[in-house]
Amino acid sequence: MELVKKVFWETKAAKIQALAILAAFVFMMFIPSFSGAYPPLFLAWVMTYCTLSISWTFFSGKTGYISLATAAFYGLGMYLQAVIGREFPLGVTILLAALLAFGVGFGIGLITLRLRGIYFTIFTFGLALFLNRFFHWYEGVFTRTKGRFVKTFDNDMVFYAVLIVFIVTLVAILLMNKSRFGLSLTCIGQNEDSAQHIGVNTTLTKVLAFAISAAPAGAVGAAMISTVGYVDPDLAFRMLASFFPVLMAIFGGMFSTYGPIVGAVIFYVLQDYLLRTTNLYMVIFGTVMVVVVLVLPKGIFGLIDSMIAKKQRGYSGEVIGDV
Amino acid sequence: MSSFENILVGNGITKRFGGMTAVSNVSFDLRKGEILGLIGPNGAGKTTLFNCVSGFLKADEGTFTFEGKVINRFNPDKICHLGLGRTFQAAKNFPDMSMRENVRMGALFGQRDMTYAEAERLTDETIAFVGLEKYAGVAVPDMPLAMQKRIEVARALATKPKVIMLDEMMAGLNPAEVSEAMDLVRKVRDSGITVLMIEHVMKAIMSICDRIIVLHHGELIAEGPPQEIANNPHVIEVYLGGEV
Numbered sequence: 001m002e003l004v005k006k007v008f009w010e011t012k013a014a015k016i017q018a019l020a021i022l023a024a025f026v027f028m029m030f031i032p033s034f035s036g037a038y039p040p041l042f043l044a045w046v047m048t049y050c051t052l053s054i055s056w057t058f059f060s061g062k063t064g065y066i067s068l069a070t071a072a073f074y075g076l077g078m079y080l081q082a083v084i085g086r087e088f089p090l091g092v093t094i095l096l097a098a099l100l101a102f103g104v105g106f107g108i109g110l111i112t113l114r115l116r117g118i119y120f121t122i123f124t125f126g127l128a129l130f131l132n133r134f135f136h137w138y139e140g141v142f143t144r145t146k147g148r149f150v151k152t153f154d155n156d157m158v159f160y161a162v163l164i165v166f167i168v169t170l171v172a173i174l175l176m177n178k179s180r181f182g183l184s185l186t187c188i189g190q191n192e193d194s195a196q197h198i199g200v201n202t203t204l205t206k207v208l209a210f211a212i213s214a215a216p217a218g219a220v221g222a223a224m225i226s227t228v229g230y231v232d233p234d235l236a237f238r239m240l241a242s243f244f245p246v247l248m249a250i251f252g253g254m255f256s257t258y259g260p261i262v263g264a265v266i267f268y269v270l271q272d273y274l275l276r277t278t279n280l281y282m283v284i285f286g287t288v289m290v291v292v293v294l295v296l297p298k299g300i301f302g303l304i305d306s307m308i309a310k311k312q313r314g315y316s317g318e319v320i321g322d323v
Numbered sequence: 324m325s326s327f328e329n330i331l332v333g334n335g336i337t338k339r340f341g342g343m344t345a346v347s348n349v350s351f352d353l354r355k356g357e358i359l360g361l362i363g364p365n366g367a368g369k370t371t372l373f374n375c376v377s378g379f380l381k382a383d384e385g386t387f388t389f390e391g392k393v394i395n396r397f398n399p400d401k402i403c404h405l406g407l408g409r410t411f412q413a414a415k416n417f418p419d420m421s422m423r424e425n426v427r428m429g430a431l432f433g434q435r436d437m438t439y440a441e442a443e444r445l446t447d448e449t450i451a452f453v454g455l456e457k458y459a460g461v462a463v464p465d466m467p468l469a470m471q472k473r474i475e476v477a478r479a480l481a482t483k484p485k486v487i488m489l490d491e492m493m494a495g496l497n498p499a500e501v502s503e504a505m506d507l508v509r510k511v512r513d514s515g516i517t518v519l520m521i522e523h524v525m526k527a528i529m530s531i532c533d534r535i536i537v538l539h540h541g542e543l544i545a546e547g548p549p550q551e552i553a554n555n556p557h558v559i560e561v562y563l564g565g566e567v
Contacts, residue, residue, distance in 0.1 A: 002439075180431065187428050190417035197377060197411075198482050199403040199432040 007178050017174070025167050032156040040159035041227060046268045047166040048220045049248060053260035056245035058173050059213035061254040062185040063206060065116075068242040069108065069124035072131050073101040073214040075236030077221025079135065082148040082231045090153050090161055090226065094219045098165075101218025102211045109207035116192075125242065132237035139233070147232025150225050161223045169216040173257055176212075185209050251292055253299025262301045330355045330517050331376070331407070331486055336385035338371055338541075345371040347541040348385070353486065358508065358518040360528045360549075363538035364561065369521045370412060372538065373488055376519075377409045378402040390485070404435060408484030410475040412491045412521075414468075422458050422466070426450055426477045433482025449481045452514075453507060469500040476507065480516075487511060489520040493527050505531050529553060 008018035032040045052070055060067050077097035085093050112123045139145050153161075176182040184205050187195035196202045225231050244267070245260070252263020270288070274281040296303050331353040338346040346368040353359050361369050374380040376387055378399040387394050394402055417425050423446060430445040431437055437445075450456055453473050458466060463474065472492050479487055489508070493501045505527050512518050522528045528535065528549070535552045537545040539561045545552055552558055 183428065184432060186420075187417060187432070190419060191415045193379070193411065194415040194417065194478070195428075195432075196399040197379070197403055197409055198429045198478060199400045199434070201398070201400045203398075 003175055003179055007174050021167070021170065025163070028163050029160070032159060037155060041155045042272070044155070044159045044162045044224065044227070046265055047162045048224050049244065049264040049268050050261045051162070051166045051169050051216045051220045052241070052245040053248040053252070053264040054173055054257060055169055055213045055216040057249045057254055057257070057260045058176070059185070059209045060246070061189075061249060061260075062182070063189040063209070065113070065206070065210075066121045066246065067124045067210065067213075068121055068239075068246070069105075069127045069214070070217050070245050071128035071237050071239055071241035072124075073105060073217035074221040074241050075128070075131060075233075075238075076100055076104060077218035077223075078150075078225035078231045078236040079148075080218070081222040081225050082150045085151040085222075085226060090157060090223070094161055094165065094222045097218040097222035098215040099218075101214040101216075101221075105211035105214030106207060109210040113203060113206045113210065125239075128237050128239060128242055132233045135233035135237070147230055147235070150229055150231050152229045153226045155227060158223050158227050162220060165216060165219045165223065170257070170261075177257060181205065181209070247289060249299075251289065251299055253296075253301035253303075253305070255298065256301055256305065259299050259301035263299060266300065328355045329353065330390060331519070332388040333372075333376070334386050334388070336372065336375060336382045336387070338368075338375055338380060338382050345541050346375065346382070346538075349538070349541070349543045350385075351536050351543065351546070353517060353519055354534075355517055356512070356515070357533040358512050358520065358531055360532035360535040361519060361521045361538065362523070362528060362535060362552075366540075367538040368541040369538055370490060371541075373409065373490055373521065376402075376488065377407065400432075403433060403482055403484075406483070406485035407488070408433075408479035408482050408486070409488040410472070410479050410490055410492060412494070414471040414475045416463050416471060416474050416478075418464050420463065422455060422461060422463055422474055423450065425463060425474050426455075426481050429478035429481030433484075445481055445483070449477050452480065452510070453477045467500075469496045469504065472496075472504075473507070476511075480511065484516060486517045486519060489518065489522075491521050491523060493522055493524045496524075501527055 006014070008014050028043070031043065052074065056067065056070055059065065077100070080097045080100055081093050084096070088096070108124075108127060112120055115123060139147070184195065184200045187198070187200055188202055188205060192202055221236075225236075228235075248263040248267045249260040250263070251267055252261065253259030271281070271285065274284055278284070292299065298306070329352040333349060333351045336346055336349045337344065349372060361372070363369050371380065375382040378394070378397050378401070382395060389402075389405060389407060392405070394405065394407075397405070417428065420428070426449055427442060427446040430442040430449065431439070450459070453476060455470065455473055455477060458470055463471065466474070476487075476489065476492065492508070493504050496504060501524055508518060508520065508531055520528075520532070530549075532549055534547060535549055536543060537552060537558050544561065545555050545558050547555070
C-alpha cells in the first residue's frame with residue numbers, strides 16, 4: 001500500500017502518471033464500440049509488442065543479462081492455448097499461460113543464472129530453438145500432425161484481454177521498479193558483486209525477476225494466437241519474437257519503463273506500414289535501426305527525456321534510482 | 324566455541340585455484356574492537372583470504388567462526404546480514420546511481436526488516452559520519468578516487484556491520500588523503516566496529532593497527548604488534564626486501 005501511494009499518489013508526477021494510465025485504459029475500453037473491426041486487432045498487436053518489450057526490459061534492461069528467451073515463453077503460451085483453449089474461458093487460459101511461463105522461467109533461471117554475460121544470452125537463445133525442435137519432434141512422432149488448430153475468439157474480446165494483460169503488466173512493473181525488489185535488480189545490473197556484499201540475495205532475485213518477466217509473454221502468446229486460429233512450432237517459436245523486444249527497447253530507450261512502449265508502438269506501426277506498402281521492409285527498417293543506435297544511444301525516449309531535463313535542470317543527464 | 328573477545332576466528336584456512344595454493348593453512352583471530360592489519364607482498368593471498376571470509380569464495384579447508392557461528396558455507400548476502408561488511412580493492416560502486424543512492428542501497432539491503440524511513444535516516448547519518456555530504460549531487464564516476472573509496476566504506480557501514488573489512492582503502496591516494504582515510508578508520512573503530520584491513524601503505528598500517536598479521540605465499544609468517552612486525556627479520560626479508 002505504501003508502495004502504491006509512492007508510485008501513483010505522493011508527488012505531482014506520480015498523480016499525473018496514475019491519471020494518464022487510467023485515462024488511457026478507459027479510453028481504450030471504448031475503442032471497439034466506435035471503431036471498425038480492424039483497429040482493435042491492430043491495437044492488440046501493438047499492445048502485445050509493448051507487453052513483450054516492457055517485460056523484457058524489466059529483467060534484461062535492469063540487470064544487463066540479455067535474454068533471448070522471449071520467443072520460448074511467448075510460444076509456450078500459444079501452444080497452451082492450442083491444447084487447452086477449448087476447455088477453458090480465454091481469461092483462464094491466459095492466466096494459466098502466464099503461470100506456465102513463470103514456472104518454466106523459474107526453472108530455466110535456476111539452471112542458467114549462474115551463467116554470466118554472453119553465456120546466459122546464448123543459452124536463452126538456444127531455449128527457443130530447442131522448443132521449436134522439440135515440438136517438431138513431438139508432433140512428428142506422437143501426434144503425427146504439423147501444427148494445431150486453435151479455438152478463435154472474437155477480436156474485440158482478445159483486444160480486451162490483451163489490454164488487461166498490458167495494463168496489469170505495466171502497473172506491476174511500475175510498482176516493482178520502486179520496490180525493494182526492483183532496486184535490488186538495479187543494484188545487480190550496476191555491480192553484482194557489490195549488490196551481493198550489501199545483502200542482496202542475487203541468485204533468488206535474478207531467478208524470480210526472470211520468471212516474472214516471462215509470465216506476460218506467455219499471457220499475450222495465449223491471447224494473440226486465438227486471433228490466428230492455427231499454431232505450429234515455426235510460428236510459435238520463431239527467433240524474431242526474441243529479437244523484437246530487444247530492438248524495441250533499444251529503439252525506444254531502455255532506462256525508463258515508457259521507452260520500450262514508445263519503441264514498440266513506433267516499431268509496430270512502422271512495420272505494419274512498410275509491410276503493406278513496400279517490399280523493402282527489412283532494408284528500410286534495418287537502416288532506421290542503425291541510425292537510431294548510432295545517433296540516439298538512449299533511444300527515442302532518451303532524447304525526449306534529456307530535452308526535458310535540459311529545460312528543467314539546465315543540464316542533461318539523469319541519475320537513476322531516486323528520480 | 325571461540326573465546327569471548329574473538330569476534331572472528333579463522334582456523335586452518337586453505338584455498339586452492341587449480342594447482343596453485345593461494346591461501347595455505349592460515350589461522351588468525353580478530354579481537355573485538357581492534358584494528359587488525361593484514362599485510363604481505365603482492366600475490367600473498369590477502370584478497371583471497373578476504374574473499375573467503377566474505378563468502379565471495381568458499382575456502383577448501385578450514386573454518387571461519389563469526390561470533391561463535393561457523394560461516395564457511397554462507398553466501399555473501401547472508402554473511403553481510405550477520406554483520407560482516409567489506410569493501411573491494413578496486414571500488415565497486417553503482418556507477419549510474421548518485422552517491423546518496425549508493426549509500427542508501429547499503430542501508431536498505433544490509434539488514435533484514437529495514438523500513439524505507441529508517442533507511443533514509445541511516446543513509447544521512449552514514450554520509451555525515453564519513454564526511455561525504457558535499458558530494459551528494461555529483462555523479463559517482465566523476466568523483467576523486469579517494470571519495471569513490473569512501474563511498475564503498477559508507478555503503479558497507481550503512482549495512483551496520485560489527486566487523487568491517489577494508490581492502491586497500493588507501494592505495495593510490497595522496498598523502499593528505501591517506502591521513503584523512505586513517506582518521507576515518509580510527510573513527511570507525513571508535514564507533515565500536517572491529518576493523519580488518521589489507522594495506523600497503525606502511526605509514527598507515529604501522530600507526531593505526533593494534534596488531535598485524537603477515538601473509539607470504541599464502542602462509543601466515545608473523546603476527547604481532549606493529550613494532551614487533553617492523554623488526555621481525557623474516558618479515559623484513561620477504562616483505563620489505565631488507566631495505567628498512
